[in-house]
Amino acid sequence: MTGKVWLVGSGPGGTGLLTLRAREVIDRAEVILYDQLPGEEILSTLPGHAELIDCGKYGGDHTLEQDEIEALMLDRALSGRRVVRLKGGDPFLFGRGGEEIDTLRANGVPCEVVPGVTSAIAVPAAVGIAVTHRKYASQVTVITGHEDPGKPESALEWEALAKLSGTLVILMGVKNLGKITEILTGYGKDRNTPVAIIERGLRADQRVTTGVLSDISEHAKKAGVRPPAIIVIGDVVRMYREDLPGLIPPEGENSSFLEISGRNKD
Ligand code: SAH
Numbered sequence: 001m002t003g004k005v006w007l008v009g010s011g012p013g014g015t016g017l018l019t020l021r022a023r024e025v026i027d028r029a030e031v032i033l034y035d036q037l038p039g040e041e042i043l044s045t046l047p048g049h050a051e052l053i054d055c056g057k058y059g060g061d062h063t064l065e066q067d068e069i070e071a072l073m074l075d076r077a078l079s080g081r082r083v084v085r086l087k088g089g090d091p092f093l094f095g096r097g098g099e100e101i102d103t104l105r106a107n108g109v110p111c112e113v114v115p116g117v118t119s120a121i122a123v124p125a126a127v128g129i130a131v132t133h134r135k136y137a138s139q140v141t142v143i144t145g146h147e148d149p150g151k152p153e154s155a156l157e158w159e160a161l162a163k164l165s166g167t168l169v170i171l172m173g174v175k176n177l178g179k180i181t182e183i184l185t186g187y188g189k190d191r192n193t194p195v196a197i198i199e200r201g202l203r204a205d206q207r208v209t210t211g212v213l214s215d216i217s218e219h220a221k222k223a224g225v226r227p228p229a230i231i232v233i234g235d236v237v238r239m240y241r242e243d244l245p246g247l248i249p250p251e252g253e254n255s256s257f258l259e260i261s262g263r264n265k266d
Helices: 020-028 066-078 097-106 119-126 158-163 177-186 216-223 235-239
Strands: 004-009 031-034 051-054 082-087 111-114 140-144 167-171 194-199 207-212 229-233
Touching: 004 020, 004 066, 004 097, 020 082, 020 111, 031 066, 066 082, 066 097, 082 097, 097 111, 119 167, 119 194, 119 229, 158 177, 177 216, 177 229, 194 216, 194 235, 207 216, 229 235
Parallel strands: 004 082, 004 111, 031 051, 031 082, 140 167
Antiparallel strands: 167 229, 194 207, 194 229
C-alpha cells in the first residue's frame, strides 16, 4: 500500500510559530526529510522514533541533490510509510515545494500540504515592520535575490522592480546585495530608499542592519551580514525602531510597547 507525504512548512524558526497541524503530522511521522532552515529549536524536537534524513544544503559531498531528495521521498512513500517533508517558512515560497508536489502527483502518491508562516512577512514583523501600511505601501513584492541580477537571462524584471512603488522583500539576497542595489539605483530607484536587513529573524540571535539603498551594501559588509536574512526595501522600514521590537525583554522586564509572538523568551 502506498503511504502518504505531508509537505510541511515549519515557520521562520521557533516552536511558537509552528502550526498545530505541523506539530501533529511531525509527531506521527515515520520518516522526516528535513532542511536546515527550520533551525535548531524546531529540529531538536523531531521525534526519535522516526527515520530522520538531513536534506540540508552544505555544499560539497554531504549535500543531497534535489532529485536525490525527491527519490528518497518517493521510495519511502511507495513502501507505505508516513513521510513528512519539512521546510522552513511556507513550503511554496521559494522552497521547491511546487516541484516536489509535481513529482508526487506524477507517481500517484497522496500528499497533503501544511502551509507555514512565511519569513517574508513574519521576519519584518518581528522588528515592527508591517510590509504594507496605508501610510507607506499599498503593495508588496517578494523576490529571490539568489540570481545574479547582472545576468542577461535573469528571470526577474529589474527595470520594472525599480519602478514599482511599495515594499520589496528579498529572500536569499545577501550574496548579491551589492549587485541588487546597484541595478535598482541604475534603473532609477531613489538612492535614499530605506533598507533593513534582518538576519536569523525570530531566533535568539536575530540581528538588524539598516541603511538606505546607496549605502546598505557597505553597512552589510562591515557588519558581516550572513544568510539566512530578509532584506526589506521601502518606506515601511521607517517603522523599524531599535527600542521597539521588545521581543526578548531584558531579564525581569516585561513591559514593551510592541510584542511579537512566536519567539521563545527563555
Ligand atoms: N520557504 C521559506 C523561504 C525559503 S528560501 C519561507 O517561506 O520563509 C530561504 C530564505 O528564506 C533565506 O535565504 C532567507 O532569505 C529567508 N529566511 C527564512 N527564514 C528566515 C529567518 N528566520 N530569518 C531571516 N531570513 C529567513
